[in-house]
Structures are given as C-alpha cells and as structure tokens.
Amino acid sequence: MSRVYNFSAGPAVLPEEVLKEAQADLLDYKGCGMSVMEMSHRSSMFDDIIKAAEKDIRTLLNIPDNYKVLFLQGGAYQQFAAIPMNMMNKHHKAGYILTGQWATKAWKEAKIYGDAVALASSEDKTYSYIPDCSDLPITDDMDYVYICQNNTIYGTEYWELPNTKGVDLVADVSSCFLSKPMDVSKYAVMYGGVQKNVGPAGLVIDIIRDDLITDEVYPGTPTMLKWKTQADKDSLFNTPNCWAIYMCGLVFKWLLKNGGLEAMEKKNAEKARILYDFLDQSKLFKGTVEKKDRSVMNVPFVTGDKDMDAKFVAEAKAAGLENIKGHRTVGGMRASIYNAMPKAGVEKLVEFMADFEKKNLK
Numbered sequence: 001m002s003r004v005y006n007f008s009a010g011p012a013v014l015p016e017e018v019l020k021e022a023q024a025d026l027l028d029y030k031g032c033g034m035s036v037m038e039m040s041h042r043s044s045m046f047d048d049i050i051k052a053a054e055k056d057i058r059t060l061l062n063i064p065d066n067y068k069v070l071f072l073q074g075g076a077y078q079q080f081a082a083i084p085m086n087m088m089n090k091h092h093k094a095g096y097i098l099t100g101q102w103a104t105k106a107w108k109e110a111k112i113y114g115d116a117v118a119l120a121s122s123e124d125k126t127y128s129y130i131p132d133c134s135d136l137p138i139t140d141d142m143d144y145v146y147i148c149q150n151n152t153i154y155g156t157e158y159w160e161l162p163n164t165k166g167v168d169l170v171a172d173v174s175s176c177f178l179s180k181p182m183d184v185s186k187y188a189v190m191y192g193g194v195q196k197n198v199g200p201a202g203l204v205i206d207i208i209r210d211d212l213i214t215d216e217v218y219p220g221t222p223t224m225l226k227w228k229t230q231a232d233k234d235s236l237f238n239t240p241n242c243w244a245i246y247m248c249g250l251v252f253k254w255l256l257k258n259g260g261l262e263a264m265e266k267k268n269a270e271k272a273r274i275l276y277d278f279l280d281q282s283k284l285f286k287g288t289v290e291k292k293d294r295s296v297m298n299v300p301f302v303t304g305d306k307d308m309d310a311k312f313v314a315e316a317k318a319a320g321l322e323n324i325k326g327h328r329t330v331g332g333m334r335a336s337i338y339n340a341m342p343k344a345g346v347e348k349l350v351e352f353m354a355d356f357e358k359k360n361l362k
C-alpha cells in the first residue's frame, strides 16, 4: 500500500491516524459486533457517538451555549436555500458579498426567496481579491449579511470580517472550517460542508444562534429544511449521515489531541508560508491572488502557459502529488493544503516545483 500526497479541494485528505482508527473499528465497533454503518441511529451506541461529536466541536470552537449545532445532509449547497428560508423572515431582504462561485450561487439561490442584494463583488478581477468591506451599503432592513469566508476555487480568504453595521452575519466556512480558532459569537450562523477540511462527504454542520431557530419560515419550506425541525430533534429527526458524523467525531478527537485549533492555525500558516514563499521567488510559477487576501487552505498558481501547466500536473501526478489541477473555471494549478496535509507534503511539492522549474525554464 502506498498513499499519495492528495491536494484535492474536496472531498479531500483525511488524517491517516483517523482512517486507521476507522479501519480498526470497522467490523466490530467497540465490541458491539457491528460497524457504525450498520447500527441504528436510535441506539445508545450511536447516541454516544453524536453526543461526543457535538461536545468535542463545542470544545474546539468554544461555541457559546446559545448556539445550536446541527448535523445535516444536502451539503453546503442545500443551506444556500435553507438560510433565506429560515432567516429572511423580518424584511425578506439580505445582503451578499460576491467573492467567487460559492457566494454567487448562494446569492442566486436566495433571490428565489426574497430580495438578495449584491453588496460588493470582486468579479472584475476574476475574484482574485476580497473587496473592501469596511463601509458597504448595508441597511438595517436586511435580515442578514452573507459571506463565503474562504473561497475554495479562487484561493482568497477574509482576514477580517466585514463591518455588517450591526446586521447578523452568516458565513459559509466550508473550506476553512476548524482550520483556526474562530469567534463564533461574531456570527449569527456559521456553516460548512465537512468534505473539505473535516470529514467525508455527505454532512454539513450548522452552528446557529438559537433565536434564529423559529417557526417563522418562508411559506412552503420543506419540513427537512426548517432548522427548527432539526434542532428540536438534535439532528435525529430522520436518519442522519451516521458514518460521516462518526468520522467527524474521530477528526475532532484528533484535533483535540494535537493541540486544538491554535496548534492547527500555526501548522497551517507554516505550510502556506512554505508554498507562498516559493511562489514569490519563482520565475516560472506565480500565485493568482492579491497577497493580502491569500488563503491558507487553497493555493492557486499558474505558469501562464496552458501546455506547461498540463505538463506540470501530469508530472506531479507521476511523482505522487495528486489532484493539483486547478478548478476547471480557473485553469492552472491549485494545491489544497487542509489540516490533514502534512508539512512534508507541502515540502515535497515545493521541491518538485523547484526541480520542474530548473528543467523547464528557458
């Protein structure tokens, strides 16, 4: 068996220790004679799993007591609809900051349910920067302001939250979830699909301030999309994604054991520095994002020559550096260096890039 360095944007690399633990548990979970995939979601065994997962994510993010944690299905994408359905209930209006495809998709979905206003956009420069969010045209008749905090495709990240002028902030944190400490109390809702930085696909975690969990939802909201349905049953209204919740629980324990999110932030900053430092001195490769807005998780870069990019991707793959091809809408390369990517993986990538540069720079 040999494992590659997997730079996929998602589903993405998981900690090897966690995979081994899941493997050891697979046939007989803690002496119960069955796997987590086979047990009832109403069993005491599973109850322990989901309760421990919630407790551990609360510890990791220091989640205040007045926030509910929900383990849901339908991906981040389904929350693009659930957010306006549950939150556009006072003025039927919200503001969206358009920093890439995911924010734009969320904005378009919200327009189905109410007045979704574009507050700012960085589309003019292919979303290569975060707009100035210090004085946006936010009005107090907006039910919330929405951001995508880390832009997986374009490789930008908010280093400062927008000034929302007192309006509730909603953030899609899919690709930076648990990558560093975040102050949950600054958000009304923080949510993310776990398949980027946390666990396997098929689970989205919502952290919602409890006053936002109400019966006042958009008329016709499906039972399953009403946050209150899920909150009243502690995410067990129907069968949840038991396996993904279990896997996330193992990752939470791995994070706690390895120093929590402060330690993760340091490791992630170090990995990103190694890669960006190389890009900044390279004569062949260059980063595509404004320096001040660079993401610690997703690092896009190009050579400026499509054929050279393709050659690089192919040779990197042959060298055990997988899934380095950029998003189909951007081209070039993208290295996603999530929590579970070891520093050695980034060092190997940079070494490989330096070598490639030497051979291919005319």
Ligand SMILES: *Cc1c(COP(=O)(O)O)cnc(C)c1O
Binding pocket: 010, 074, 075, 076, 077, 078, 102, 148, 150, 151, 152, 172, 173, 174, 175, 193, 196
């Ligand atoms: C991947 C991604 C999504 C979409 O997630 P799904 O779970 O596939 O719906 C949304 N937002 C961001 C920031 C992402 O990276």
